[in-house]
Amino acid sequence: MAEGANAVEAALAAGTVHELFVTARAAEQHADLVDAARAAGVAVSPITDRAADGLSETVTPQGIVAVCALLDRPLEEAVTPGARLVVVLVDVADPGNAGTVIRVADAAGADAVVLAGDTVDPHNGKCVRAAAGSLFHLPITRVRDVPAALAACSAAGLRTFAAHGYAEAELDRVDLTAPTAWVFGNEAHGLPADVLERTDLAVRIPLYGKAESLNLATAAAVCVYTSAMAAHR
Amino acid sequence: MAEGANAVEAALAAGTVHELFVTARAAEQHADLVDAARAAGVAVSPITDRAADGLSETVTPQGIVAVCALLDRPLEEAVTPGARLVVVLVDVADPGNAGTVIRVADAAGADAVVLAGDTVDPHNGKCVRAAAGSLFHLPITRVRDVPAALAACSAAGLRTFAAHGYAEAELDRVDLTAPTAWVFGNEAHGLPADVLERTDLAVRIPLYGKAESLNLATAAAVCVYTSAMAAHR
Structure with missing residues (x-):
């Protein structure tokens, strides 16, 4: 609806x-x-x-x-060679967060959003409202199997970057001009270790003040937009 | 509380x-x-x-x-010469949004947040929760008089940048290395014309996909973090 x-x-x-x-x-x-x-x-x-x-x-x-109609596309139709920016959500629990990230991905010109693992159903009303139409603007795919989602990104020529608060690499020091799949984890628990291991690089947003973290939607906005602006420069 | x-x-x-x-x-x-x-x-x-x-x-x-204790500081104590990054919210209605932006401002190392015009009370429980502790990390000031808030930013040596969907200047083309006050408007109506006129520059986030806009909190995250990372480069 x-x-x-x-x-x-x-x-x-x-x-x-x-x-x-x-x-x-x-x-x-x-x-x-x-x-x-x-x-x-x-x-x-x-x-x-x-x-x-x-x-x-x-x-x-x-x-x-x-x-x-239901929004799901098959993984192989959503993530294809030639893609330059893909967003992967792993076990994201809040439908408002999922919808907000889908809207950010759309605004940033992403080629697809992959809802992986236990991520909420995009047909949830809160997700539809938070996405503000963006659900219909780019391919959305749901994949239980997280390694399969990451493998599809790699096969399409995307580097997989995991957003992770304790990563060594800082967002402002990483080369973001090549095709990238951003991977974000659950609001409370972040990305599981086995998912982190399967990505090419873990990246953290530099924290210049006293906050210990950002929430999922704002962190995703910063990462995805920093990539998009770097790729368009 | x-x-x-x-x-x-x-x-x-x-x-x-x-x-x-x-x-x-x-x-x-x-x-x-x-x-x-x-x-x-x-x-x-x-x-x-x-x-x-x-x-x-x-x-x-x-x-x-x-x-x-109440969080309010006087404007002249919050926005002082030497400040490098300040966030000004004008008529922001949703306490969750205000709290999320305060958390983003803290993470980005902002010197202060100015809640101007009819912006919600930061003591609202939803704002306190969304700010996740950041309300106590940097000076927060409430100012009814929006022109006075902007004048204080200018007097402190900050350029005032208005986030505006129809601005000519694009975020990725603007010099963000000098001290900046970011000004964000109401969720539904954006910034009033008289406020836009009083800022140094209106800036828009480039939209690379089909989304017509970002929501307030994600837009603020993108603008404020792009500034912070540029200033730390």
């Missing part, structure tokens, strides 16, 4: 909408989206405000909700 | 704790913190698990809560 005008617009543009539900007020306010859906052959069904409340997971529903 | 072992530890280190409340279990688990509080002349009061639940704003209280 993609909820709200922005998410519905992105889902329609991606051609993944099965059916669109709109309240009378939302249909008036977002006539362009309703027209676009009809033009694409998508069934548009009117609903009451009360039904919109029932469908919505938010406190203030916008009255426009799209039922979409 | 600083809740949980990490926040209490940071508050004790900063010497701002008035009184410490601990359950029997937490006193055992965090004996070092209880000893440190006593050594600093802080009153330590035992509480029941039920009282801890009552004091806590979280679902799983840790049983250790410190009542602290």
Whole structure:
């Protein structure tokens, strides 16, 4: 379910909408989206405000909700030779974090996001909302087998960099111009030792103040954007 | 109120704790913190698990809560000549965002955070938790008058850079080695025109993919860290 005008617009543009539900007020306010859906052959069904409340997971529903195809792509379709930037999440537990990182990856021009191990389901409503449409902008793949995810990145010609608070290599000293897959771990536990061992390099964000760490989403934003800007320089 | 072992530890280190409340279990688990509080002349009061639940704003209280001095510093004490990196939040509404940005500012070695205009109260529990102790690591000042906040930054020798989605200047093309105050606006509305006009330069984060923007906390992380790493290079 993609909820709200922005998410519905992105889902329609991606051609993944099965059916669109709109309240009378939302249909008036977002006539362009309703027209676009009809033009694409998508069934548009009117609903009451009360039904919109029932469908919505938010406190203030916008009255426009799209039922979409599942987002999963196979690993080999998502991570392909020629990729320059891939983000791998390992065992990330919070759907808001996963969605925020998917939005960052999209903004940074990443080629794919790999949700590996026990990472949350990207179809979770909190993840969809935090991703703000980005779920429909780049390939998302779910892979239980973390070593297989890393092997696919290596096979595609990407170096695998693990974000790790105790790494020796510092982000501002590492060459980030070559194709890179960034690997981030669980919010509380970070990356397991066996995953760290399978990556090419562990990298830490330099801490210049007294904070002991950054949270997952801001750490990912710093790493992924530092890479993207270095590659575009 | 600083809740949980990490926040209490940071508050004790900063010497701002008035009184410490601990359950029997937490006193055992965090004996070092209880000893440190006593050594600093802080009153330590035992509480029941039920009282801890009552004091806590979280679902799983840790049983250790410190009542602290208010964090506000006067603007002229927080933003001083010689500062190299300052973060200014204008009308930021979400306490979790404010706390996350304070944590990022601390990690990046910022000299101060200025909460300007209608920005949320940093004493809000969600802000305290998101800041993860960083509220006690660097000076925080609250200033209603946004132009006064910007003038103080300029007077301290900082260039004021406004993060703005439609700015001409791109983050990766701007010289970030000189002392800088980063200015961020409200989550939904960004920075008002009159604030933009009063800053030295509006800067946008380059968007390499299809996302239209980043959220406030990740945008701030990218801008502030890009500055910090450039200044330390």
